[in-house]
Amino acid sequence: MRILLAEDDAMLGDGLRAGLRQQGFRVDWVRDGLAAEREISTGDYQAAVLDLGLPQKDGLDVLQALRQKKIATPVLVLTARDTVPDRIKGLDLGADDYVLKPVDLYELGARLRSLVRRAHGQTQDLLTCGAIQMQPAARQVLFENQTVNLSTREFDLLHALMLAVGRVLSREQLEQQLYSWGHEVESNAVEVHIHHLRKKLRADLIQTVRGIGYTLLRPKEAA
Missing domain, CATH: 1.10.10.10 (Winged helix-like DNA-binding domain superfamily/Winged helix DNA-binding domain)
Known part of the structure; x- marks a missing residue:
């Protein structure tokens, strides 16, 4: 399962990529919003993990642009922004899941698998x-x-x-x-x-x- 990781923090991004790879994911990693929008728009990804505080283009703006282009790739927002208005805005703009940092890597993997299942009309892991x-x-x-x-x-x-x-x-x-x-x-x-x-x-x-x-x-x- 190939996913895109958009995270500008080098240490966190490296840890997330390594942890997800151990669970069998194929992970491509970008560090700014413009690259995230470009790769999700042109790549064949089963899902994306999107930080909101990205340089060059904010994650919410990336999400909005993707949905305006009718790109339906499941997006899991992973962020430190923990206010209710931020969560509401992200979900209203088309996020499929919203997770606060720090996150357990196995929970993140499970949430990604769940997103992909739902995107393909599957209701369970089997x-x-x-x-x-x-x-x-x-x-x-x-x-x-x-x-x-x-x-x-x-x-x-x-x-x-x-x-x-x-x-x-x-x-x-x-x-x-x-x-x-x-x-x-x-x-x-x-x-x-x-x-x-x-x-x-x-x-x-x-x-x-x-x-x-x-x-x-x-x-x-x-x-």
Whole structure:
């Protein structure tokens, strides 16, 4: 799951990035409001963590600009501004969650997973597609009630497909979810991970849509 972190405090940002990465998130980190608005507008992020007191452009102004552009990326506001009017304004401008500093890293991870679930119409942490069961928080996958051992990339790719079950995701969209900044992407990386998933699950569950991308078939489609 790839997220954008917008935080100008170097020590706090480094700690948040490290803590979220330990929980399996792919984290890109920016330190000012203009960069935050640009990256959320153009990047393929499942969610964003947005500080309000950012240089160059205040976080509330960033949030307002994003929603005016009809960008629906879930945004969790993380801030030291603890007055009720600040919270009301942030939520009214389109924040999906509002958390005060300091925050427990595992709570932050849980809130982000919750935001992403709700954005995809999911109500609980257990994702299912036919015989596949996935628990993102535990990073566990069962197929036909048997544990499946997946690499980090394989898990993240399957997670992206399960969140979008029945829809086609392009190779570029999947690469966006698998790799954060600074990671070189080999030209056939997605194809290799798809190949491994098919071997560990069932070959016909992930369909290649020629010239477009990949889709995880719903149970009736895979039968």
